Amino acid sequence: MDFFEPRISADTAPFWEGCRAHELRFQRCKHCGKVRWPAGYLCPDCLSEESEPVVLPPEGTIYSYVVMHKPFHPSLADKVPYVVAAVDLAEGVRILANLLDWDGEDLRCGMPVTIDWQDSETYSRPIVKRKGE
Amino acid sequence: MSFDHLKDRFAIVGVGYTPQGKIPGRTAVSFHTEAVRNALADAGIGKEELDALFLYRHFDAIAGDYDVTAFTVAEQLGVRPSVIGQETYCTRGWLFNSIGLLASGLCRYVAVSYGDNARSGRRSFVKELAGGKATDDLAAFGDLSTMAKYAMQARRAMDTYGTGPEVWKEISIAQRQWACLNTRAAMYGKPLDDEGYYASALVAEPLRLLDATPNSDGGRAIILTTVERAKALGRPYAVLRGFGSANQPVSPLRISVEDEDAAAKRASRAAFAMAGITHADVDACELYDCFTYTVEATLRDYGFFRPQEVRDFLRRERLGPGGDLPVNTSGGMLSEAYFMGLTPVAEAVMQLTGRCGDRQLGVLAGTKAPSIIVCSDNGAVFQSHITLVLERGG
Structure with a gap:
């Protein structure tokens, strides 16, 4: 199930390239070591511009x-209801990801999940799977 | 940083209303100009005395309107203020901007205005798409609308603190009770009960349609000045006894319910400390209520109740007419009209100056005439916040 093709900027391109390779790719500040999210030119902690992929x-x-x-x-009429989740990853990073094929069962904040991928023609995006699925 | 030297030095001396609700055939600019004209008249000052004009956020023009800017509003009011400005999006800078200009003596009278034909023009609050294309990467996840962002926070508060529709229903119904005492309110004459609330469609679960403020046509404006000038005008006014402003400028996705540095917490701590008041001193709250959950979050972040006590605390008997903590006594944005922070601020001034008719605190059975009212103005998704502690003046 696709929604809309993301608009990708020069800052967010590395993240979306990582998605295409099925990797959760972010920037780690070379100066202070903080993982940066959302993507950006400078580290919002130490304002250094040096970063490496993590x-x-x-x-x-x-x-x-x-x-x-x-x-x-209007294009979502046959997609509702659908689930948009905010997922806390390691290093204080929080991303959006959809839970596909939601059948109305209970989800809980704090529930552990794994990240999988949904491929579209031009991009891939993270999706949520329950742990062990 | 202490702002104590600014305590009790500024006042709101005028409030301007317009016809509101569904008023087809009018431009957004016309509501701005009518609201400012009426606010000037309420303050008893001429338009030539206005030397600053601030508009709430800029929106894309709808309903065939031309672009709405502060230039246009000033032009159509025939004024030439030395300072004019308009927020580009939902930051809440108007209060500190106004105080800075008044405290420095750069300006004598500041008008703050909001106007829109959002209801007739069916304004959309989906900025993740433009012309069916994504404006950033949120639409890739179907994360559309401001409401979805608030719903995300509301769900977290449900699982963390035990709130839920049973609580938001109480807020919704209490405010509807207030609206039924306010002939100006969109929901005047339309009482709401539990069944009516639960019959409302889920939009972004856990939030329903009735958890969201409806669009309004109309405008609202206020005039701020110094307390010395307010006294000289010889009319009732509201004194700014304390205030605070804080921003949490991160993506809505990164806002956390549990954040000890939430903008509402920081702004309210500063405002309460400056005013030298405790919660027990507060006679009523007029809060920015884009959603029912925003009222809950604001009262919680302001420290009126402990997070886990939410179900016991937020009951219609407390918040509604005759309750010990009256909240949003005009019906608020949910049930009166949506003029951003000017809905709560205007109502606070009207209550403190005793001009609220059937819903007037101190006249309505079981209520006390208010001397201190706390107001909030909240921008974007809990990202920008101001708190005002207003006291009866004059």
């Missing part, structure tokens, strides 16, 4: 989630 493990916990019932665009 790949985080594909697992985390659900910080929170929303079940979208109203299609906010």
Whole structure:
């Protein structure tokens, strides 16, 4: 299930390139070691611009989630209801990811999950799987 | 940083209303100009005395309107303020900007205005798409609308603190009770009960349609000046006894319910300390209520209740008419009208100056005439916040 092709900027391109390779790729500040998210030119902690790629493990916990019932665009009419989750990864990084094929069962904030991938023609995006699925 | 030297030095001396609700055939600019004209008249000052004009955030023009800017509003009011400005998005800079200009003596009277034809023009709050294309990467996850961002926070508060629709229903119904005492309110004459709340459609679960503020046509404006000038005007006014401003400028995704440095916490701590008040001194709260959950989050972050006590604390008997903590006595944005922070601030001034008719605190059975009202203004998704402690003046 696809929503919309993301608009990718010069700053976010490395993240989306990582997604295409099925990796959670972020920037680690070479000066202070903090993992930077959202992507940016400078480290918001120490303002250094030096960074190196870091790949985080594909697992985390659900910080929170929303079940979208109203299609906010006509193309979503046959996709609702769908789940948008905010997932806390390692190193203080929080990303969005969809839980596909939600069948109305209970999710919980704090639930451990793994990250998998959904490939579209031009991009890939992270999706949520329950641990052990 | 202490702002104590600014305590009790500024006042809100005028409030301007317009017709509101569904008013087809009018431009957003026309609501700005009418609101500012009426606020000037309420303050008893001429338009030539206005030397600063601030507009709430800029929106894309709808309903065939031309672009709405502070230039246009000043032009149509026939004023030439030395300072004009407009937020480009939902930051909440108007209060500190106004105080800075008044405290420095650069300006004598500041108008703050909001106007929109959002209801007739069916304004959308989906900025993740433009022309069906993503404006950033949120649409790739179907994360559309401001409401979805608030729903994310609301869900976290459900699982962490035990809140939920049973609590938001109480907020919704209490504010509807207030609206039924306010002939100006969109929901006047439309009482709401539990069944009505639960019948409301889920939009971004856990939030329902009735958890969200509806769009309004109309405008609202206020005039700020120094307390010396307020006294000289010889009309009732509200004194700014304390205030605070804080921003949490991170993506909504990164906002956390548990954050000890939440903007509302920092702004309210500063405002309460400056005013020298405790929660027991507060006679009413007029809060920015884009969603029911925003009211809960604000009262929680302000320290009116401990997070785990949310279900016991937020009951209609407390928040509604006759309750010991009246909240959003006009009906608020949820049930009166959506004029951003000017909905709560205007109502606080009207209550403190005794002009609220059937819903007037101190007249309505079981209520006390207010001397201190706490207001909030919240921008974006908990990213920008100001707290005002207003006291009856004059």
